[in-house]
Amino acid sequence: MNISIIAYPAKNGDCFLISFHDKKEQKHILVDCGYAATIKKNLKDDLIKISLNGGLLDKLILTHIDADHIQGAIRLLKENNSERFIEIKEIWHNAFRHLFEKNQIDINEKESRILRQIILRGYPKKPNILKDEQEISAKQGTTVGALILQGKYSWNSDFNGNAISTDYGREIVISENSNLFLLSPDREKLNKLKKLWSGELERYGINYNNGSLGLYDDAFEMLMSWEKAMNKKRPTKISATEDTLEELLNQPFEEDTTATNGSSIAFILKIEEKKLLFLADAHPDLIVKSLKDFQKNGIIMFDFIKVSHHGSFNNISKDLLETIDAHNYLISTNGASHNHPDKKTIAHIINRPVGFHRKIYFNYKTDNSKFFDRGDWKKTHNYSIHYLDQAPFTLSL
Template sequence: MEIKFLKAGSGDCILIHNEGKNILIDGGNDSTFLIDEYYNVIAREEKINLLIVTHHDDDHIKGILDLFKHIEAKNESPEIETIIFNSPKKINNLLKEEISANLLSYKQAHDLENVLLKNREINWITTLDSSINELFKDTFGEMSLKIFSPSKEVLLTYASNKGAYLNSDYRCDWNTSIKELAKYIDDKSQDTSPSNKTSIVVYLTIKNKKILLTADVTPERLDKIVDSIREDKDKADFDLIKLPHHGSYRSLNSKTLEKINCRNYVVSTNSSKHYLPNKRAFIKIVQSLKLAEPIEFLFNYEEAIHKLKMTDKEMTEYKIKLKPNTDRWGYGITI
């Protein structure tokens, strides 16, 4: 299995390839490498077997819209088999009605709805569809995936156009030393934004490797998901976790981190928005896990590492390793 965390602006775009099958998760807000990789899939005479749009925020959905526009401009049919997309209209059974949508995230959600209504050969489902995880059993060879859906109540609230969007912690902590920041690590400020509550979380397992792809999930939901995975064990073991909300301090809870055993975390952002990743996120992880070995943070953009301004002395003292992208298109992992 190969996982590519593509450079996609300030957002997420993840391409998973295994045994001739492909899963695409989100499209970021820069589609340059997404479009390249899509045509690499086509050149292998394959298709995107599953496209997951985790939620409607611009830095997850815009690249998907760009991809469809590019395909349409070339008078091609999209080589996409199934999409999981919790669209406002589909959730509310209102696909034939017009709904006013002034917010950016909502406008883009409606744009994607219209694209899918034009391309009815794509199997369009939501996470509210019954037995969604059974649909993909044995589909991707020895790789299995489990999809954690937002609750119906959360989706219906969001689909009714209620609440604020793109909620984040705008305080920049890049210029402050780890020693100073470490004094103030707590869980007082936690992300509760309606859009991030709707994030789809994907759990992959292959060859005894366990990977958690968290989108922008909120701390409360992540805690429940971790409890579900660890069952009766003290900790949930993971080989790789994509940090929620591009390394936001407010997306992590110390209580949840203490239930996790994982040394490798992916940071997906070019750091152009909202001062993400927060340096405090790395400190919270290190302090909560208390591992003897260094914790590795894998970046799809090297420039995001430079903005953090961590010194070699700090990284040694706090057992932090920051690893830059492995290729021009981002960070790749082969299992």
């Protein structure tokens, strides 16, 4: 069984294409889409090749509403709707319509105008991302949800049209030899996203949660993408002596509380005997809880782990580190946002006692990745540093 994972150069975002052979056919799962440039420069050509060889995308999984994960999906779906260069069998994406009651009522002119203003503001601008590489503004009908409807794709049908949530299902069969085991989100995490939405609407003078689904889908997607800009965390203090493992390991954990990250779709992909863990930007508390449903006791050994939130230290915990380990770790970021990956994250990954060799993969060379490329540390802690920064950007298992 050969499994390939392409970690596209998606700047500070995520875009992964997982491919594997199942009996007589090739299976392909796309996780997130980075920015518009990710589609234009790399992904679209690969999807066209898949289609020309008789293949399709079995799943397009958009993990959560954050610009660095879904902006590229606008370009992908817009062009695919007009050209149909790849068949997409199923899309996972949680929109307003999946989180709230579907009762439709009329909204007055003032409320409609406010929602349209939210939509026209578009996504937040991202630092170090060129204007033509990101969808900075959008009009109604050009959001991910609207484009999914326009293209008549199967949307969340694995969960009977409900939200992608552990409350609606755990294990999704892909084929006889492969399946997905959902770890996040759950109802509690999605309720926090709903609460954030309702609070923001109140600020705009709208105090109910039902209305025209299309308009609300679009406004929800745009407004939630601004969460981190609305709730900027205090900068983490960097110790002047943070150049030893001991200093890094002594820093306390402080868990991520952002509602959008908490709503991340995280899952285990099981292909025959191999297990791959994709954590999106998920919160570690729910991941640990869900992993106990996957395996009751002991450390769960994976063949591959995509580290949560570009290696942010706020998205790992002591409990999570005591629950999982892997031969191969992947951190996806160019380091332009929040100085990810955090050195503390890498330090905690490599410091644990191990009877095997760990490989740490990065899809960009950053100061923090190079910091750990030290012969003495690699020998003592039995790990190696690898880069997927050149085409074809592929890790094979």
